Amino acid sequence: MSADDTSTLIGREPVLEALERDDLGLEKVMLKQGATGSRIGAIRAAAEERGTPVQYVPEARLRHESDGAAHQGVVAITAPIRYREVDEMLSEIAPTWDAVQAAQPMLLVIDRVTDPRNFGAILRSAVAAGTDGVIVPSREMAPLNAAAIKASAGTAPRIPIARSDDLPRVLTQLKERSYFVYGAEGTAEAPLWDADWDRPVAVVLGSEGEGLAPPVAEACDELVSVPMRGPAESLNVSVAAGLLLFTAARPRM
Incomplete structure (x- = not known):
């Protein structure tokens, strides 16, 4: 991975924690189409408060972005971590x-x-x-x-x-x-x-x-x-x- 690559956060808790912090840039959050629940709602609210774009995408897109890992309907693309x-x-x-x-x-x-x-x-x-x-x-x-x-x-x-x-x-x-x-x-x-x-x-x-x-x-x-x-x-x-x-x-x- 080069210093300019983006990385991916997978799962509800890692994404929500990242949205609540100031030291990690997030380019966008992707939610599974039709996803519901309190944690999904909290992620949407945190993203809106922070001004992070939210996309609603098919299950196949989340599987691709998470490389097959258990994504719980939530994936976020982070800004590059600079070495x-x-x-x-x-x-x-x-x-x-x-x-x-x-x-x-x-x-x-x-x-x-x-x-x-x-x-x-x-x-x-x-x-x-x-x-x-x-x-x-x-x-x-x-x-x-x-x-x-x-x-x-x-x-x-x-x-x-x-x-x-x-x-x-x-x-x-x-x-x-x-x-x-x-x-x-x-x-x-x-x-x-x-x-x-x-x-x-x-x-x-x-x-x-x-x-x-x-x-x-x-x-x-x-x-x-x-x-x-x-x-x-x-x-x-x-x-x-x-x-x-x-x-x-x-x-x-």
């Missing part, structure tokens, strides 16, 4: 070494997560944990499409997301700005509980099947793992993200 430049985003979060030390930001770096639903779920956890910004690769990364936005429960526009074609270089840049970079690796001996999160940190997550790419892992300051008592070999990447981010957020709460 940021890494330097721009970092400067807005904390522009200098001293500012980074004072604010102790928490960043998330995602290395090649290709499932949009996992991407969206990770973003939802990132927003909930108070993550200041997210950095993703320009290639081999899930798009920020309708499935991702729905999996994020509409939270994706609430956090700045930057893209880079060279994650190892970005991690070096973060360290130069005084961030300590923790990489999540299932085979790492150090458990995440023992890490020092009371400082500016960047948490790096790898792909669903392969984990961190070797150059990305090498660029981290330290690798940590999620200890598991049971016989499972690994966790879903979005579950691991939630554990890591909320552990990292504890000193900031």
Whole structure:
């Protein structure tokens, strides 16, 4: 997906929430012809108050726009979510070494997560944990499409997301700005509980099947793992993200 693409919100609650917020642009709302009910009425009223156009369309149009997902008779087309430049985003979060030390930001770096639903779920956890910004690769990364936005429960526009074609270089840049970079690796001996999160940190997550790419892992300051008592070999990447981010957020709460 390019930075200029539109995305789609699917379902009554995500669309209604988006209409009630100011930080997400909506180009139009599409309702199934003949749709009724209190939530449909609330969506119509919110769209009218906001000045968002409403179209009444056949079921086939909604199936097409939602790519076969359960749409509940409601689909909204959002304005583009603009990916940021890494330097721009970092400067807005904390522009200098001293500012980074004072604010102790928490960043998330995602290395090649290709499932949009996992991407969206990770973003939802990132927003909930108070993550200041997210950095993703320009290639081999899930798009920020309708499935991702729905999996994020509409939270994706609430956090700045930057893209880079060279994650190892970005991690070096973060360290130069005084961030300590923790990489999540299932085979790492150090458990995440023992890490020092009371400082500016960047948490790096790898792909669903392969984990961190070797150059990305090498660029981290330290690798940590999620200890598991049971016989499972690994966790879903979005579950691991939630554990890591909320552990990292504890000193900031």
